[in-house]
Amino acid sequence: MDLYEHQGKDLFARHDIPVPRGIVAETADSARAAAETLGGTCVVKAQVQVGGRGKGGGVALVDSPDEAEAAAARMLSEGFKGMRVVRVLVEERLSIAKELYAAILLDRSTGTDLAMVAAEGGIDIEELARTKPEALCRVHIDPEIGMHPYHRSALMGALTGALPAEARHLVENILIGLYEVLTQEDATLVEVNPLVLLTDGRVIALDAKVAIDDNALYRHPETEALRSAFPVDAVELRAREAGLQYVKLDGEVGIIGNGAGLVMSTLDLVQRAGAGAANFLDIGGGASAEVIATSLEVVLSDPSVRSVLVNIFGGITRCDIVAEGLLAALQRVTSNVQIVVRLDGTNTVEGRRVLKEAGHPKIVQVATMLEAAEKAARLAHGEAA
Amino acid sequence: MAVLIDETTKVVVQNITGHEGRFHAPRNRAYGTKVVAGVTPGRAGENVEGIPVFDTVADAVRETGANTSLVFVPPQSATEAIYEAADSDLRLIICITEGIPVRDMVRVASYLRGKASTLVGPNCPGVISPGKSNVGIIPGEICTPGRVGLVSRSGTLTYQIVYELTQRGIGQSTCVGMGGDPVHGIGFIEALEMFGEDPETDLVVMIGEIGGDDEERAAAFIAEHMERPVVGYIAGFTAPPGKRMGHAGAIITGSRGTARAKAEALEEAGVKVGRTPTEVAELAERALA
Numbered sequence: 210m211d212l213y214e215h216q217g218k219d220l221f222a223r224h225d226i227p228v229p230r231g232i233v234a235e236t237a238d239s240a241r242a243a244a245e246t247l248g249g250t251c252v253v254k255a256q257v258q259v260g261g262r263g264k265g266g267g268v269a270l271v272d273s274p275d276e277a278e279a280a281a282a283r284m285l286s287e288g289f290k291g292m293r294v295v296r297v298l299v300e301e302r303l304s305i306a307k308e309l310y311a312a313i314l315l316d317r318s319t320g321t322d323l324a325m326v327a328a329e330g331g332i333d334i335e336e337l338a339r340t341k342p343e344a345l346c347r348v349h350i351d352p353e354i355g356m357h358p359y360h361r362s363a364l365m366g367a368l369t370g371a372l373p374a375e376a377r378h379l380v381e382n383i384l385i386g387l388y389e390v391l392t393q394e395d396a397t398l399v400e401v402n403p404l405v406l407l408t409d410g411r412v413i414a415l416d417a418k419v420a421i422d423d424n425a426l427y428r429h430p431e432t433e434a435l436r437s438a439f440p441v442d443a444v445e446l447r448a449r450e451a452g453l454q455y456v457k458l459d460g461e462v463g464i465i466g467n468g469a470g471l472v473m474s475t476l477d478l479v480q481r482a483g484a485g486a487a488n489f490l491d492i493g494g495g496a497s498a499e500v501i502a503t504s505l506e507v508v509l510s511d512p513s514v515r516s517v518l519v520n521i522f523g524g525i526t527r528c529d530i531v532a533e534g535l536l537a538a539l540q541r542v543t544s545n546v547q548i549v550v551r552l553d554g555t556n557t558v559e560g561r562r563v564l565k566e567a568g569h570p571k572i573v574q575v576a577t578m579l580e581a582a583e584k585a586a587r588l589a590h591g592e593a594a
Numbered sequence: 595m596a597v598l599i600d601e602t603t604k605v606v607v608q609n610i611t612g613h614e615g616r617f618h619a620p621r622n623r624a625y626g627t628k629v630v631a632g633v634t635p636g637r638a639g640e641n642v643e644g645i646p647v648f649d650t651v652a653d654a655v656r657e658t659g660a661n662t663s664l665v666f667v668p669p670q671s672a673t674e675a676i677y678e679a680a681d682s683d684l685r686l687i688i689c690i691t692e693g694i695p696v697r698d699m700v701r702v703a704s705y706l707r708g709k710a711s712t713l714v715g716p717n718c719p720g721v722i723s724p725g726k727s728n729v730g731i732i733p734g735e736i737c738t739p740g741r742v743g744l745v746s747r748s749g750t751l752t753y754q755i756v757y758e759l760t761q762r763g764i765g766q767s768t769c770v771g772m773g774g775d776p777v778h779g780i781g782f783i784e785a786l787e788m789f790g791e792d793p794e795t796d797l798v799v800m801i802g803e804i805g806g807d808d809e810e811r812a813a814a815f816i817a818e819h820m821e822r823p824v825v826g827y828i829a830g831f832t833a834p835p836g837k838r839m840g841h842a843g844a845i846i847t848g849s850r851g852t853a854r855a856k857a858e859a860l861e862e863a864g865v866k867v868g869r870t871p872t873e874v875a876e877l878a879e880r881a882l883a
Contacts, residue, residue: 211836258836315696317776317806317843320703335848352697353704395697397776424669424842425695454840458832469774469840470748470803473829477853478870480832489833491840494731494749522750522757524719524733525617554753555733578754579872 210421213256215298216435217417220394226386226401227413231300240281243299244274253280256296257289263331265290270302296438303413307371308403309380310334313350313387315397322350322391324384326364328371330403356388372406379412380404394432395425444488444511451503453490460485461589463508463517463546465501467492467526475520478579484586487514495525501534502541509544516588517548518581521560528552528560536567547588549573551581596723596768597743597788597795598686598714599662603727606631606651606660606684608667608675610642614690615666618731619645622664625728630658651682662686664720664729669693672716673702680711688729689715689779696842699777706779713779717842718771719749732756732769740765742878743789745782746801747774747808747841751829751871755801758875764882767795774841776805782812790820797823797881799874800865802856804830805844809856817863823881826860826867827874828853 212220218228232243233256244251255267262268267289269280281297288294308330316323327337327345338345346367350356361381372380387399400418407413426433441449448455454469462479464486466472476486488511492504508517521531531552539548548571552560564574573588575581587593607619610632620643623629631654632642638649648654651663663679665672665687672691679687694716706713714721720730725739731749736757744759744766746752756769770785772778782800789795798820802809809828816824831853833839835846846852857867866881868874 320700320777352700395695397696422696424693456837456839468748468750469844470751470829471754473803473833473839474751474871477831486832489839522753524750524753525731579870
């Protein structure tokens, strides 16, 4: 789960990482009020989970409450890079002397934590790693021993010359705070880009990017609750409430399958067949007829879906149960969309028979995954199956 | 021979009295696997379809000679089960559980370094050496004994590819489900190493997906050390960046972990990469001809 900037900064503040004074606003009026509270001169930042806000108009420097109101109105109505903006963060404007970069992430390939700093900030860090790898200082931290002063000394080495001596301990304290967020909040990434040295000598996190491990949310109910602040579309919300693994995509073939790898492979085959997947939906293992029925209802409720592909390779999932679930859903919803079904694995014979005997006009049974992808793609383009 | 499991494998099922343990332990036994014990704390003396239940793994090992654990413990306490199995000196620990926090797994991985136990998983379908032993949830009937070793990050996609191999009369020495979590037990490299030394394996099929760099590191290993042919498949060519595709580990971060980069790395190392599961089986068939 990726947090919004303002949520990340709240987490930072709880771990004594200095952040700018800021107020979250959901309307242009409240953005105006926030700017008044902050003294008029401030920054309005669209809250979206995508980078490039600075260049793309997602951050506005304003000099009055009027301007803050106008900037917020624009962001809230126009969105940013195609994403809906439901909140802006209005922050005090600070006088910046130097921009830096700091991040700590869980490095999955070594199973250790990886801390990184650079004496440049506000930059595309992948770009920096490619073009000037020596500018990015990387230090691995064994989670068994945690972060020690020598780790920080190694990191601070990269900032020599970029920081006055008296600011060094401020950056070190921030590194301590970031490591706390990573380990105590079950984050997989904490990134500050930029971390800034102010002309008054303070060091402050001007941005915050925090990713939390979904599997650990059960032990952080307060973090889980932050999800309610996320805008979600109705289809996604429905899928989540049903406990389904669902990701909205921008094609026209609705996909239902069992197992993440098989579903990903199905999306790829649909594209090879010349269409695009409208979603990723994994029903998991051993799904009940009710879960199958809900899955089909969820996919059919997406207006961009022109055909549906159900691809099941039953291990603990039983094909006869899948067939029953599909038929149950079709009794509850009316849809003009054709549903291509491929069943293999546990109880295939029974599953195929159930569908054949029902003879539902919307269900097209096929024998293989490849054939299913091709048929679903043709149907999505309005051609005959 | 095969790798990891064979006729000598004696399995203790941790949380055998839970829903999944109750279902799969007897299924594994029916396949021919020596399922000798179960463990559920506080339930010693009970049995699951004749399989005796013990309070601790140590008790089960002492009484039955179990050498392999199959973990069906829920995510909140699964790592505890892995620690207990490792502390009881089990040779092999296969953890099926999905949903373990990654920081808990980091600690497990660190603890297991230098220990005698090998971990497979978590979030995996288990391991099967067709005709010999099946430890986990892979449907035994789709497999057939033979000389292809298979290692995969995915469950049902593995079934699909195994099924296509079996339909062409190509059997398998061992199928290893390494799991879909970002931090896990053995990976492609360890499996390739084992298959490279197994006298019953002629070719390896590796099934990867988006996220992380397991496939890229495997490609480097193959280029350097692997003499036997390897056929690959990567799922997720159409997955958008930044979205988790079902598995905790299946996510493209920034520009890293894409299917294209993985397939290219493997192809550079001489691996034939199929673009569909069917093509993978065809490539394997051709390489074995």
